Structures are given as C-alpha cells and as structure tokens.
Amino acid sequence: MKKIITVIVLFVALFQSSSLMAQDILKGNDLSTVRVDYLSDGDIAKIKSQLQSNKMTIDQVESMALSKGMSATEFAKLKKRLGLPEETKTKNEKKGTKKNTNDSDLEEGEDESEDDIRKQEKIENKKIKDSLNSLVFGSELFDNPTLNFQPNLNLATPVNYVLGPGDELEISVNGVQEFNDNVPVSVEGKVNIQYVGQISVSGLTIEAATQKIKGAISHVYSTVRSGQSQVDVSLSRIRTIKVTIIGSRQPGNYSISSLATVYNALFLGGGPSKNGSYRNIELIRNNRVYKNIDIYRFLVTGDQSDNVGLKDNDVIRIPAYVNRVTVEGEMKRPGIFEMKKGEHFSDLLNFGSGFNEFAYTASVNVLQKTGKEYKVADIQAAQYGSYIPLNGDVYRISKILNRFENRIIIDGAVFRPDTYSFYPGMRVSDLIRQAEGLKEDAYLKRSRIIRLKDDLTKEIVNVDLGKAMSSDANANIELKKEDRITVYSILDFKEEYKVTIDGEIKKPNIYDYQDNLTLNDLIIAAGGLTGSASKRVEIARMIRAEAIDDTNPNKVELFNIEITPGSNEQSTNFELKPFDVVNVRRMAVNEKPEMVTISGAVAYPGKYVLASKKEKIYDVVKRAGGLTTLASLNGVKIKRPIKKDQIEDLENVSLNLGEKDSIQNKLEKKLKEDLKFSTIPVDWSAVTKNQNSNANVTLLPGDEIDVSPFNETVKVAGNVLLTSEIPYNKNKGFGYYLDAVGGLDAKGWRNKAYIIYPNGEAAVTHKVLLFFRSNPKVVPGAQIVVPEKPETQKMSTAQWVSISSVLVSVGVLLVTAFK
Template sequence: MKKLITVILFLIALFQTNTILAQDILKGSDLSTVKVDYLSDSDIAKIKSQLQTNNLTIDQVESMALSKGMDPAEFAKLKKRLAFTETSKSAVDKKTTTKKKSKDSDLEDEEDNSDVIERKQEKIENKKVKDSLNSLVFGSELFDNPTLNFQPNLKLATPVNYILGPGDELQISVNGVQEFNDNVSVSVEGKVAIQYVGQISVSGMTIETATQKIKGAISRVYSTVRSGQSQVEVSLSRIRTIKITIIGSKQPGNYSVSSLATVYNALFLGGGPGKNASYRNIELIRNNKVFKNIDIYRFLVNGNQSDNVGLKDNDVIRIPAYTNRVTVEGEAKRPGIFEMKKGEHFSDLLNFASGFNEFAYTASVNVLQKTGKEFKVADIQAAQYDSYLPLNGDVFRISKILNRFENRIIINGAVFRPDTYSFYQGMRVSDLIRQAEGLKEDAYLKRARIIRLKEDLTTEIVNVDLSKAIVGDLNADVALKKEDILTVYSILDFKEEYKVTIDGEVKKPDVYDYQDNLTLNDLIITAGGLTGSASKRVEIARMIKAEDIDDSNPNKVELFNIEITPYSNEQSINFVLKPFDVINIRRMAVVEKPEMVTISGSVSYPGKYVLANKKEKIYNVIQRAGGLTSLASLNGVKIKRPIKKAQIEELENINLNLGKKDSIQNKLKKKLKEDLKYATIPVDWEKVVRNQNGNANITLQPGDEIEVSAFNETVKVAGNVLLTSEIPYKKGRGFNYYLDAVGGLDAKGWRNKAYVIYPNGEAAVTRRFLLIRSSPKVEPGSQIVVPEKPETKKMTTGEWVSIGSVITSLALLIVTSFK
C-alpha cells in the first residue's frame, strides 16, 4: 500500500503543469514541462509574491529550478519577465535595510548571502530618557551608556532550550531526493500547519523537542526522510514578542521585548533602578513567585552574568528601595555611592571602589557617621577593614599621603650622578659622594654646603671642607640627616662668562664665547669668514681696566687699528683677543653691485638696463633702448617708482593730529601698503629732448619702470556719465564736447570736480574762479573722469526753525543795543 501511494505521488509531481509552478515554484519536484510563454501575468505575479514571501530573488532559486528539471532556456525567459520586478525589489530592499539600521536597533541588518535566511523580530520601540539623578551611584553608568544595551543577537544559532509559543515562526526545509521549504507560524492554539503533513502542537516545547516531533510527522509522509535519503531542518525564522512589567525603575511600565531578551536588557530599557531603588536586591517574579534575586554588583565587579536570565511572557521585574547606602570620597580608584548588603564589611566596599589609588593614605580611613541626633567621626584602622560593618549613610573619606619622605637625601652639583638617594643611619658626606660615583674634575674642594631641615622645620646651612672629608677626616666628614641637601660647587660656577663681539663684513656677525688664546683668525673662521666686500681695515675696541681713576685719560676704550688681507680668512698678523673685545670689519669704500631699471612700451629695444652711473637720466636710458618708435606718444612717457618700506614708516611716524577716531591716516597707510605698489612720475618728453640738463630729465633710481605708451587717437570718458566710452580725438574740441558725446553726466555726477588723466600719468582738474569755470585741456590718449557727488544731509524743518529763532534773537539784540 505504501509503495502504491509513493508511485501516485511521483506521477502527480511528474505531470505538474505551469499552474503548479505559478502557485509554488519552491515546492514543485519536476519542472521539466514548464513553458514560460504560456504563463499569464497573474501567474508571474504569484511567482513574484512567492519569492518576496521567502525573501528570495530569482537568481537564488536558479540552481534549485534547474535541478528539478527546468529547461535553462525556459528559466532565462522567466528571469527576463521578472527582471523589472527584481530590480525594483532590490532597490526597495536596500531602502528598507537603511531604514531599519537607523530606526530599529532590534532588527538585524540584511545580508547579501543567499545561504543565510534572516531571522526576524517584530519592531520594538522603547524611548530611553537619560537621567542624572543617580549619576554618583555605582552601577548607574551601566544604564546611561547607549552602546551597552544587552540586546539579544538574532544571528546566533537558535538556543536548544528555547521555548516555542504563539507568534514564533519556524522555517522547515526538506532537502535530498524530495525537497520542501516553508515558513510556518505558531498559532494562538500553539500549533503549526505543515502542507501535506497537517497540524502539529509545539507550544511549550523547546526548539529541540519540537524539531524531533516535526521530523517524525514529516517522515510519515515523505518516505525518503524515513529512509535517510532526505533530511529535515527546522530553524527559528521569526521570534515572538512578549510583554513584561518593570516596577521601581526610572521608567516603570509595561514593555514589549523579544522572547530572547534577558533581565539586563529589560532593565536597560527601563532606564535602570530609580532614584531610591536597589541595585542589589532586584526580584524577577514569575507566576506570582520570586523566581530570581538579581545583584547587579556581581556583574559590575566580577563580570558574572549568572543573574542575567531569560524572560518569559508576563514576567514582572520588581526593584525595591535600597536598605543601606554609603559614600566613598577621596583617594579611591572609583569614588561614589555604593549599596551594601547585610554582613558585608569595609573590605568589600573597597573592592567595589576598586581599592585605594596610588596617592591614598592606607593606614586608616576616616568615617563620618550619622546617629539618631547628630553626626560623629570615627577612624577605622587597617586591621579593622575586614571586620567593620558599614552603616547606612556612612561617608568614608580616604585622605592623601603626606608630601614627605622618611629616608630621602639629595646631592647635586659637581658629582657624576646628582640625584635623590635613600638615607640610612650613620651616613656621612663621603658615603653620599661615593654613592653618586664621585666628584667631577671641576669640583671645588674647599667648600661644600649642606642645607638641613631642623626639628622646628626651619633650615640651616652646614659648610663642609671636601678636601678633608674625602680623605677620612671625621671632623670634616659630617654625619648626614634625612632631608639633607648636599651641594658640591664647581670651579666653573665662580668663573665669569666671557664674550667677544664681531660685526661688519663677516657672514655671521654675532656675540661669541671667549676662550683662552682666542685669536682674530679663530673668531673670523667662527663667524663664517669674510664677505666679498670686506676691506683691509679692522678696528678692535678693548675695555680699559685699572684700579685707580686716571682723569688725564679721557678714553673709555682702547682702540687697535690693524690691516688684514681682505681676500683671506687667515691673516699674517694673528692678533690675540681678550674678553669683551669688539671687532669691526670695515666695508670697502667703493662696493656697488649693478642695479637695474626696466623700460617697456614703444621703444626699439625694451627690457632691463643697468644704471651706468649714479645719476643716470631717463633720456640716456631711452636712447640706449633705441629711442622712441614712430608709434610712441610723446605725451605718454612715465616712470613707475616702487613705494619703499621706509616711506610707509615715515608716514606712520607723522602725527597728523586728526584725533584718535579719525581714520584718514589709517586709510592712507592701508592704501600705500595694500593698494598702491608704486608712485607714478609723469615725464614731459618734449622738454627732455629740448634740454637734457633740465629738471624734466629725471634721475632714475633702482627698480624704476619706464613706460612709453603708444599713440592713441581716442579720448576715454568714464565715471558718473551716462555712457562710458572712447570718443575719437578732434583737435580744437574742449572738455564739454567729450562729456556731451557720452550723453552728459548721470544724476550723481560731480561736474566741478571732473578731471583729465594724460597718457604720461599727469592729471588736471576743473578749476573755478568766481563765476568763471576753467576746464582742463584734452589731448589724444587722455582719460576724462567724472567723480560721484558726496552725499549731503538735508536740514530738517526743526533745524530750520532753530536757525530762524537764533537769527530773530540776534536781530532783537542788535535793535535793543541801538536804542
């Protein structure tokens, strides 16, 4: 009979139609007869829905479909029809994954791994509010750290002792000769419904027990499972949410948590214990009985998570008020407020506070206790640490050790190892010097000094004759005491620091240390040698030393003038120097480096030219450049001279008496520093040609730039005019002609201050005498600029009334005076 049933099932699978494929592409056993062209749009939609339900793509089921006999060409057609949907689904999945990462920390990130099926959990939202009321209580930081939440890891293997219940979802797979894959949920009745198998009751079972029961039920339908040719796998694909209640936390209430959640996870969601709640006597109540007493200190101090048990539906976490809290202040590694249980001693409290720090005074601890009426102070000795029972409200104060040494002694100065050493009774000066590895060669043996701290904490000085102490004279080899400071002098300490100064034509003029037998040659070599402009004259100034004042000698120093070879650092006369000598290497009388000017524009040979003499004129340089070309403008020659730093400094030193708030001088300095890089000097070339000896033939300076403009037959009009333009030059036409040619002035144009800039940089402004206005002459290539009128403030009616009142009063005063 069983063989007959198997043959019938095989025949049914063999003749599956396209409709079967559309209904369940994952459950069909023979797909060789599938024709994608005959599938309707609704069939494709069913396949899309099935893939989405199982969180799979068409690429992930390719190998499975081909193994079931589906033709590769038919699968390619199916993939093509699903291509658009698959692309859309990928984008949606990516967006959903990003949203889950940012909003739901209880959901796992989606993985691009076709062999791993994501375990899901219903979204749980619990808003956590940071509370600083218990910031000093030991353990409160555990619930204020957002990166520490004890959230269960959904990617771990399913715990074998996990108890199934309504809301869980199982993934059941049959692999081998026969294949089957389905996700089934545990119903409210505690059952799972498996296709072709029926309903199986699993509620209250562990996952391991439920797996064995499901395998037994499937083996009765799938013979290959019973024979071992197919294997059954059962895993937890969706985890149910349970309800718990937290009492006594910072945020008490009912919470929805994962069925894998633990006590610590729930306490974190509730913000930890409240203001007066206990950290060490938390009760987990299950079925109206205390199931577990939780002490958070076991985890905080020892890392013991034995209290972090799993939760079940309708569990209650009750946090009662604390019974005994004490405070640790001062030199503990972790001071704060601690909760103590009955029978715990001060040594346990020290363990909670991680012990004394390196600066703590450990011999005793001061404690401030509270009686029924007042405070009292007690001292706990080190021998009592294991027996003293802290009382509620105790404040333990751990003080610092004193900044004193019980056996310190110090030696410094001219010894090989100046340092701090340990003192012992009977120690003498020679012993300490021997411990410092002896005296240096420069040690001063006639005297050493001991600074000693007396009993009344004042200090005294004890002098030591080292020459006698080191040879064993007990009177000189003074016995030392703790905190003594022995100083061994160096003969170099008494020697004056001598210097010599060299200046002038050396590469590194400076002040140098003096050594015995220092010569002029030695100092010149130390200063980098002579420069190329050094002369043969050297002046050496030496200070005068005498016991008596010589009024007949008015000299402050003694001067030596010697001659050296200016092209050699080694002199035939090797002059021996003395301390504080000042050496000056003079510069040659004539040392002039070539200096240049630049000429550009309409000359035959523009470029850079060296100034041939100290009074080189512009005419000479232009002639050396081949003279002006035929295109040059005779009125277009100008010199651009760089503004020197000294000129700006001179302006800064001038006080214009404009007042502190006036910015005219500041603006002028800013303009010279930042805006104007050079000053323009106009040249009247015609005068220069007529008389080369006249003032028009300007003497050039290094860095000058000579510009020769080309002849321009237009006149440029700019500024506050209706049209900025260039107007062809017409001989005999005046200033107003060019203003009219551009449409005249605009509303802000200031006619009285209009000016002309000529090609050579010279400017001419409109002049006015009485009612006669004289406009400047216009030449080819010049530029007319019309500035803007300054803004004027109109007088108000009140100001006019005030002026009228003043005039009226004056008139009355005058009339009265003539009566």
C-alpha cells in the same frame, strides 16, 4: 478522478474566499484560505475603499487579519498590491510569488543575505543621564547608550526556545518535492501550513515543534517519508513579550524580544531608581521570586549567571536599598556602594578596585551616624577583613605624607648628583663616594649643607670639603636625613666673558672669550671676511681703572688694525681682551652694478645698467635706440617700486583721524598689497628740448621706463552711460567725449571728473568763475574718468522743524532786543 474533484473543490474554495476577502476584509471570520494572487484589480480597489470608509490603514488591520488565519506571506502580498511605499515592505513582500521556487528564481539585484536575517520588532529607548545617581557604583552601566545587552538575532535559534503567539516559522521542503513558506504562530498557538493544515506549537520548544511539523508534512509529501526530501524549520521572526519593571528610573510595561534577558530589560528601564537596590533585584515569574539578581557580580567579576532569559508577563522588581556607604579620597574607584549583610570592609575595597598608589593604607577614617549625632572612628589595616560597614558610613582614605623617610640629596660638582638613601652614621665623604666622587672643577674650600631642624626651620652648615675628603674627623661631619649638600664649582665664580664682532664678516655675532684669543681666531670663528671687507678693522676696548680719571674724556680705548682681506690674516696677530668689540669696515668704493628696465615703443627694450650715479632718463632712452615712430610723446613714464621705508614712514605719521577711523589703515594696505609701483610722469618734449630741465628725471635702481605706443582714441570710463573709446578729435574738448558716451548716469559727479594722460599725469576740472568751469585738455591716448557722487543723508522733517524753531527763536530775540 478523485484528484481532479479535489483540485476543483480547492479552486472553488480559494475563489470563494478571495471573493469574501474582497467583499469585506474587516468582517471575515476565516481568512486562512485567502490567496491574494487570485484577487482581481477590482477586488483590490474594493479593499482600498473599505479601508478608507473605515478610516483605517492596512497596517492597522494586520494583527486582526493574522489572528483570523491569514498568513503573513499573503498579507505581505496584499500590502504590495495595495501600493505601499517600498520602505514598509516586509521580508515576505520581497519574496513575493517566489514561494515554492528554488534559488535560481530570485529576482535580479535581490540581496538574498537580507532575507536570511531574523526579524524582530524594533524597540527604541531613549537614555536619560542620571545626575542624581551618578556616584552610585553601577549606575554608569545604564547610562551608556553603546551598552544595551540587546540579544543577537543572527545567532542560531536556541533548541530550548519556547514558541508562542507572534513568532514566525520559516518552513521549507527541499529535494524531489520543494516547498517554502513563512507561517506565523496564531493567537491560538497554531501554525497553518498550506496543504498540511493547522498544527499546534504554542508551548513547545523549537526542537519539539520541528519534529511535530516534520511528522505532519510527511503525511502530505510522500518523499519526506521516503527521505527523498528534507524538512527545515527555523525561526524567521521573534515574537515580542511584555515584561513589567517596578522600582526603576523609568518603571512601566515594556515590549521586548522573547530572546531578551534581565539585563536587557533593566537597561531599557534605566536601571534602579535613586533609592533602588543594585544587589537584591527580584525576577518574579508566576507570582513567585524566580531569581535574585546581584549586578555587582557582573560589574566586579564579569559573572553573567544572573542574566537569565525573560518570559511573557515576567515582573522585575527593584526594592529599595538596605545599606549604602560612601568612599572618598584615594580609592581607584571612589563612589557610593551598596553592601549586603555579612560583607566586610575588605569586600568594599574589592568593589572600589582597592587603594590607589597615593593612599595611606595603614588605617581608614570613617564618619558614622549613631541616630543622634555623628561619630568618627579609625579602622586599622588588621580590621579590614572583619569590620562590617554600617548604613550611611563615609570612609575617607587620605594621602600618604609628602615627605621621605630616608632621603638625602647631593648636587653640584659631583659625577652623579642625585637623591640617595640615608642611613644612620652616614658622613660627607660617604655620600660623595656614593655620588662617584668630586669633579675636577670642585671647589674644595667650602661646601654647603642645608639642614632641616627639629622645628622644621632650615639652617646652613659649612664644610671644608678638602679636609673632609682627607678623613679629618672634625670636617667630615655626620649627616642627617633630608640634608641637601651642594658642592660648588670653581667655574661658578668665574665671570662669563664675551667678545663681539660686526661689519663685513660672514657670521657677525657675540662669541665666548677664551684666554689667548686673537683677532685672527675670532675672524675665522665668524666665518671669515666678506668680499666687500676693507683692510681697516676697528677694535673698541673697555677702560678699567680703580680710580676715576677726569682728565681722560674717552669711554673706550680704540685700536685701528690693518689686515689682508684676501687671507683673513694680519701680519702682527692682535690679542683680544674680554668684552672687546671688533668692527670690520666696508670698502669705500664697492657697489655692484644696478639696473633699470625700459619697455614699450623703443628700438631696443630690455634691462640697462646705470652707468653713472646720476643717470638720467634721456641717457637710457638714447642707449635704447630712442623712441620709435609708433611712440606717443605724451606716453613716457617711470614706474618706481615702493620701498619698505616709505611704508614705514606712512605708518609713523599720525593723521589725527581717531582710533576708529580707517583712512590711514586703507592707505597702508593699499601701499602694501595693491600698489607695487609709484608712477612718475615724464614730459618728453621738455626733455628733448633741454636735457638739464627737471623733466629729465634721475633714475634709481629698479626703475622701469614705459614708453606707450600712440593711441588715436580717448577712453571714457566711470559713472557714464557707456564705457567706451572715442576717436580723438583735436577740435573737440572735454564735454564732447562725455556726450559721446551718452553722458553721466544717475550717480556721476561731473564737477570731479578728471583725465589721466598717457604718461600717468592727471588733471581735474575746476571752477574759474562763479558759474564757469575750466576743463583739462584732451590728448590722444588719454582716459577720462567720472567718479561716483558721494551719498548724502537728507534732512528729516523733524530736523527741518528743529532748525525752523531755532530760527524763530533767534528772530524773536532780535526783535525784542531792538524794541
């Protein structure tokens, strides 16, 4: 009976709280018992009107509702029933009414893994590139947007994590009894668990809070006490804490994750300001310096011991630097470095990763400031561990000298030309033996040594290499460092001879000449003769003489040789000389059969070989069986391929149209890309009457004879109202066909209308008398084309006024002249 009364009381309380919630969400003092599932649609409508009348959104009242005890789960349900966009839904909304259900009740398509991700308020920070501080060692740490020290929210909750207002716990009971809820930590530091009540957890670690919550739940769920159900407590939402950063590039108050660390906050603040310290940053907690942070420990050694966690209301203070020095030159990481008291130049070298491979390491030059003027000092290598850098020092690390301490060079006709180490007392023969000796083509009469004198000028020392290698003490001179010995080759003094072969040879080219080279050798080297080679070979040889012979007009000496083309050999082998030019002549008669094509209305269309050098069109048509009865006598034409030399001829002709005029360019482009053939119209009636007439065109290889079939219509195209084909009427003229298609359109140019006959010939209308025009004759299969009238620019009013003014002025002058 007591249980029934308890249930009734709870139901009444829930109903009353829901009614209060519906009456005014903004005025209620205790919203902990609100259950959105019990609100009617009318109640939801009242809440919407309340929000609208107060000009507020549901997101704006979230913090207030949570502070008055409303659970995050219920608030998420309220947002969902108010019809918020999908992207604003929280984890609790996605769970909906699945609270107190098992995993089998998950909706289809819901990604359970997303529910398991710990939430955190999104923090945005735009990085500003620090150009003023870019040389300071460590500034790049805070300019890189891919490096932010953001805490990983997916890691297990640290057992020493201290709870506070704004955190949210996920509490679940699994086993015989089941329960699941997400409860926020209120501003009073309490969590309100359904059927359990409020539990204070603020200031407790997550481990201690878990034990306290388990104890409280065990008083309500008896199976927890008996061990038949287990309680799990995890952190589902991380609270946001406030920290203050002073002395950074972007100082101010920052809202960051309670899991954030010092480096994370420094990154958000942009790092130290222009004069900020990188090595003495203070973390102030409860008005005392809790930690001194030295960023160099992390940059140099990767030590993150200074990267401690932050707490609410922590202050990070970045004071001004005390001692900064600059390193220039041959350091692996030059820049501006901050030095602490007691650190030495060797520590500075460690910060900059040491000297690079080109550095002069024996000493370092430093420019110091004395308070009145500058001072220059040199730090020797032995002082690196004891010299203490001063504020404002500028260290200049120079390069090693571009010279060698013990270098000597040998090149030329030795087996291993290279650079070798010099030692005192080294002689010419010693260096040559070190270079594996002389080559067979070495020139022994003279070798050259280029020597650097004491004043750095150069001199040449000549050596008799043959005597030096024979242990002649005078010739085998002693060497000095930086000597460069050149051993000449006898091949260097020999001219490189060539011979040339051209003509009917497979590989015409210029070939190297060797002693005893014959014509047969050269022909074989050039791949042999082609099939069109004749037996005649002409050899041109240069004339060489000490004196000029004016009686001899010849520039070269010519030799005519007969060979056997089939065997690439000659009976008497001709010996060649340097610079001979060999020409293998082509056979006088050696032409491959060439063809033309005939298509259209003939008896036997196809390809035909030109039987004679002057084969006519009549002959080929006759060989093709003549024209058929369907052929048009006005439709015989020849399409001749445009050759490359025709395009080149056009390119070589200047039309004097100016550089910017495109007419000639258009003509060249049309020939190259658009027109592949030129058309030759044929008057077949004239050909059949007289085969000797000019109409009987001589054919060329590649020509295509096209015989069009008879067409009974006349096509009219261009700028006419209707492009069409009109049946041919022998009693009608040019104008009849234009009228038959509706006449010309607004842009048609009647005076330039022309006709294209079936054989490709064209004719245009022309004037006979002042007002009379002669139109071309129309035949079956012809095509009438009306071109577009060119656009003309009308004269403006100002131009007419100008012309009128000129005419008036001329009239006045004439009147004045005849007075």
